[in-house]
Amino acid sequence: MAAPARSLCHIAFHVPAGQPLAQDLQRIFGFQPLAAREADGWRQLALRSGDAVFLVNEGGGRGEPLYGLDPRHAVPSATNLCFDVADVSAAARALASRGCSVPVAPVSVRDAQGTATYAVVSSPAGNLSLTLLERAGFRGPFLPGFGHVPSATGPGWVSHVDHLTLACTPGSSPTLMRWFHDCLGFRHLPLSPGEDPELGLEVEAGSGRGGLRLTALQTPPGSAVPTLLLAESLLGATDGQDQIEQFLAQHRGPGLQHVGLYTPNIMKATERVAVAGGQLLTPPSAYYLQPGKERQILAAGHEPSLLAQQGILLDGDKGKFLLQVFTKSLFAEDTFFLELIQRQGATGFGQGNIRALWQSVQEQAARGQEA
Structure with a gap:
């Protein structure tokens, strides 16, 4: 196999500005804000309940949202699955050798909490891209480039x-x-x-x-x-x-x-x-x-x-x-x-x-x- 997935890191959504997905995940399903980022016309909010993490990419500005790809979907959708792998660079090379499209080549992101390296691969399920992530040693709440968001301490009802x-x-x-x-x-x-x-x-x-x-x-x-x-x-x-x-x-x-x-x-x-x-x-x-x-x-x-x-x-x-x-x-x-x-x-x-x-x-x- 080219890049064995070790865990699911998060599921990413693309929604237009003002769409209430992030609020609904908190109000209805008990998810809590984890980390946020705003840059280049994108507002990215990671929410968590137990080990389930959703990343809501809202807007659609210049370039790509961090850790993902802007697919320009016809409708709001879950657009990306992020998997933890042992070696992103080796995984990307192996997938490319199999004919896979790698629209975002391996790139490293660093902040005070550590470093993560990721690449984005196009999957054969047309509207779904896959992010391969390597974040050994990262100590922050989510990923480099995101700031911590204070939230309620009560656990959600999803594990x-x-x-x-x-x-x-x-x-x-x-x-x-x-x-x-x-x-x-x-x-x-x-x-x-x-x-x-x-x-x-x-x-x-x-x-x-x-x-x-x-x-x-x-x-x-x-x-x-x-x-x-x-x-x-x-x-x-x-x-x-x-x-x-x-x-x-x-x-x-x-x-x-x-x-x-x-x-x-x-x-x-x-x-x-x-x-x-x-x-x-x-x-x-x-x-x-x-x-x-x-x-x-x-x-x-x-x-x-x-x-x-x-x-x-x-x-x-x-x-x-x-x-x-x-x-x-x-x-x-x-x-x-x-x-x-x-x-x-x-x-x-x-x-x-x-x-x-x-x-x-x-x-x-x-x-x-x-x-």
Whole structure:
């Protein structure tokens, strides 16, 4: 592999001036300001909850934002994943030798807290760039060039990033999987027994609503990189654009569709998000009425009526369960969203929950079209 990723440092967003993403992350999701920088027409604010760090690049001035690339997106979006690597210069050379575009060659940034070296690589998921970062010995709160921002001391209700989901064009998952394997050290993670990595997991929504193909990737044990999910629409007739197709159309290509944020207490986290004004997706009404669903929820130690009230999905068996709740889009374009996830022993992604999420997004889109 060219540049094995050791950890996810941060996820970067590009938004226009005045877009309230940074405020929403604080007010609704409990993130706290970590560090800030203003230069060349850019306002960059890093926010943290546990080990999850988001970097909001606001504006769009001359040149590139520090530690990233200005992609000139058609819509506000999550545009960059920053990974820690052992040797940025060697990684950039290795990736370039494989034919990868390196629009920002290795550059070092120094301040009183130490030095960091980074390079930016174009990924095959068109709208998503990757920053490779080397910051051994840096002692500051975030990265060189950023100033500390005083914030509240209370911890947020998110502990780390659980997974990252890319919206991909139909048929592209095998190519993307090989790229992330060869370049960053990701490996196929089966979501079902005996799964063919070239085919992934097919989840049909039913009733002619289409569905999606999921391929999961993970880095070797010992790294701190979240699971990467490649999601593409299943070929077949649907009523209008599905959620993946809508993302591809609005973003004019593939990119980061949603981020799964791990919380140790999804009931409390969901309640806080709702009280703060966060908008959550409502699961299909039939979800909690499925045969065996009430028994499953009780076996996991939860009250069915409370989960239904908060829109929390639960899947799993044999003492291993997965709880998830999904927000509506963080942007007016109705594309990128967040997920809160809690695992009780489960390591995968429940097919029943995937199907329910798909139906929820499709029903939400249908209601928006009728309004």
